[in-house]
Amino acid sequence: MATFDLRNQACIVGVGTTEFGRILDKSPIRLQVEALRNALDDAGLQKEQIDGFITAFGSPRGADFDEYVAHSGLNLRWVQQFWDHGRWGTTSIIAAANAVTSGVANYVLIANTATVPRGYGKSFAKFSGGRWSEGLRDVGGGQGQVDYHGLDTPGAASSLVARNYMSRYGATDEEMGQIAVAYRTNAQKNPAAIMYDKPMTIDDYMQSRYISPPFRLFDYCLTNEGSVALIVTTMERARQLKKTPIAISGFQGIHSNRNDWIFFARPGMGVGFQEEGDFVAGPQRVYEMAQVDQKDIDALYIYDAFSINTWTALERFGFCPAGEAHNYTKGTQMHLGGPLPVNTNGGLMSEGHFSGYNHYVEMVRQLRGECGERQVPNAEALQWITPFGDSMILTKGS
Amino acid sequence: MPTGDYKKPLPVIHPDNEPYWTALKNHEIRMQRCTDCNTLRYPVSPVCHKCLSEGVTWEQLSGKGTLRSWIVVEAATGNPAWSEDIPYVVALVDLAEGPRLTTNIVECDPYALEYGQPVEIVYADVTPEVTLAKFKPV
Numbered sequence: 108m109a110t111f112d113l114r115n116q117a118c119i120v121g122v123g124t125t126e127f128g129r130i131l132d133k134s135p136i137r138l139q140v141e142a143l144r145n146a147l148d149d150a151g152l153q154k155e156q157i158d159g160f161i162t163a164f165g166s167p168r169g170a171d172f173d174e175y176v177a178h179s180g181l182n183l184r185w186v187q188q189f190w191d192h193g194r195w196g197t198t199s200i201i202a203a204a205n206a207v208t209s210g211v212a213n214y215v216l217i218a219n220t221a222t223v224p225r226g227y228g229k230s231f232a233k234f235s236g237g238r239w240s241e242g243l244r245d246v247g248g249g250q251g252q253v254d255y256h257g258l259d260t261p262g263a264a265s266s267l268v269a270r271n272y273m274s275r276y277g278a279t280d281e282e283m284g285q286i287a288v289a290y291r292t293n294a295q296k297n298p299a300a301i302m303y304d305k306p307m308t309i310d311d312y313m314q315s316r317y318i319s320p321p322f323r324l325f326d327y328c329l330t331n332e333g334s335v336a337l338i339v340t341t342m343e344r345a346r347q348l349k350k351t352p353i354a355i356s357g358f359q360g361i362h363s364n365r366n367d368w369i370f371f372a373r374p375g376m377g378v379g380f381q382e383e384g385d386f387v388a389g390p391q392r393v394y395e396m397a398q399v400d401q402k403d404i405d406a407l408y409i410y411d412a413f414s415i416n417t418w419t420a421l422e423r424f425g426f427c428p429a430g431e432a433h434n435y436t437k438g439t440q441m442h443l444g445g446p447l448p449v450n451t452n453g454g455l456m457s458e459g460h461f462s463g464y465n466h467y468v469e470m471v472r473q474l475r476g477e478c479g480e481r482q483v484p485n486a487e488a489l490q491w492i493t494p495f496g497d498s499m500i501l502t503k504g505s
Numbered sequence: 506m507p508t509g510d511y512k513k514p515l516p517v518i519h520p521d522n523e524p525y526w527t528a529l530k531n532h533e534i535r536m537q538r539c540t541d542c543n544t545l546r547y548p549v550s551p552v553c554h555k556c557l558s559e560g561v562t563w564e565q566l567s568g569k570g571t572l573r574s575w576i577v578v579e580a581a582t583g584n585p586a587w588s589e590d591i592p593y594v595v596a597l598v599d600l601a602e603g604p605r606l607t608t609n610i611v612e613c614d615p616y617a618l619e620y621g622q623p624v625e626i627v628y629a630d631v632t633p634e635v636t637l638a639k640f641k642p643v
Contacts, residue, residue: 243517246548253607254514255637258595259583263576267595267607270574274620319578319595365554377573377597379607380547 114396117204118345118352118504121150121338122468127301127459130226131332135170136178138334139220146336151349157181159212161199162219163189169220185212193462194370197358197497203339204355213340219464220334249370251379265371265413266322268378272415273321278433280321284312286414287325287456289441294453296443296481301329302457326414328455335464352504353471357397362496373419373494388425397500401426405486407447408466410493411454419494443481451481466491474503511632512586522549524563529636532628534568537561547604566602568626573597577615598624598640612641
């Protein structure tokens with residue numbers, strides 16, 4: 108398979124977060140340094156030991172790597188900065204694993220921050236007068252947006268994916284509502300979640316207002332402020348640190364071609380210029396590399412920016428056949444204590460939209476057994492999946 | 506010429522895509538057919554995604570199609586200029602010649618559309634310079 112097998116060669120040794128909130132009114136630098144301090148403390152590392160850094164830039168204004176270095180006083184010999192979108196979690200961790208095993212860095216920090224326009228973003232608004240948008244590209248936006256036809260948000264574009272799904276497979280509004288209800292229910296056991304102490308029933312969902320039908324308000328994730336940091340090193344170094352290393356056991360990247368291009372649809376959904384048709388999940392490298400399969404996974408983590416992502420991601424990775432996810436996700440299937448818990452932190456919908464980096468923090472804490480009331484019993488292998496093909500399996504190291 | 510009171514986003518017209526928008530302005534819909542591999546391509550591109558050739562003819566299409574699916578936008582959560590059109594329909598239309606367009610259905614009851622219904626092009630002259638390809642039920 109690989110010329111150099113990275114299975115269990117790199118691991119996550121420190122995680123750190125700030126408070127998560129709809130508006131915190133703290134600058135991206137302030138937030139991201141707080142997350143760094145917490146991650147260093149979690150790992151038992153000193154700032155001086157961090158020599159690699161990856162960021163994907165927050166939204167709408169995070170911190171570029173160079174300004175973060177200047178503020179934080181980090182001394183780096185390897186850096187990487189991705190596009191300013193919430194889809195680079197797996198790519199970042201793969202890059203970090205490659206960096207520490209190849210020796211270009213010993214300890215790689217992955218840190219990202221979200222601010223919103225009504226929060227600290229207000230202070231940056233005067234610098235962002237440009238009218239450019241991805242939806243004005245000749246190929247449209249990454250979710251299928253075409254701004255001049257009024258499809259100018261990822262949410263509306265994803266609603267069109269949901270409409271195609273529902274008409275093709277006969278899925279209902281009530282079935283789609285089970286997704287938001289599951290994640291909200293899980294968040295009731297996560298005091299850090301923005302929607303903690305705000306339980307929601309399917310009736311609450313059905314009574315919420317439409318934004319762009321079939322999407323109601325609760326089919327959207329949260330928009331919020333906060334920061335998340337993770338530290339990656341080799342298994343060899345990790346064994347000297349204070350906590351159980353969490354091994355990076357398997358991974359695969361974002362897939363992309365003309366039919367695998369819309370970021371909230373698996374292939375075959377027929378949105379934008381993507382072809383519509385039958386879909387069968389083929390073999391996935393992530394399982395081959397990690398030497399496990401779907402039935403070995405103790406809990407699943409999905410990039411739930413919009414409800415439809417859960418269905419298309421589950422089908423993409425073969426947890427159920429194409430067209431059957433709307434049946435699969437009924438009842439308590441994805442709840443804590445259910446057959447296969449999904450997004451035990453509450454996900455982007457109920458913990459907060461931290462681009463999935465928060466899901467990775469949750470995976471680490473679950474594998475360490477630090478999750479208290481929401482602990483998945485005997486969690487040994489957890490998997491991250493998205494509709495756009497990237498995935499990672501983390502396991503308890505030794 | 507000024508764009509007048511039209512506040513919504515407009516396509517970015519540049520040399521690569523100018524023939525597409527000029528055709529719409531002339532109330533014709535044209536797309537590129539590759540002179541090397543015969544692929545009818547969309548979206549507009551300076552190169553063929555099949556064979557990377559730059560050779561094209563701008564083929565005139567019928568403007569007829571069928572409605573694959575749609576959403577009714579009931580809240581303008583992006584650009585507030587869309588508020589005045591609420592509720593409006595964003596749709597996927599399969600053109601008779603093949604390509605699928607993301608577009609709007611106009612001159613209709615947004616709540617009375619049907620999957621697969623025939624639609625035809627409406628040339629929406631939104632500014633003196635820009636005409637958008639929208640569709641209406643036949």
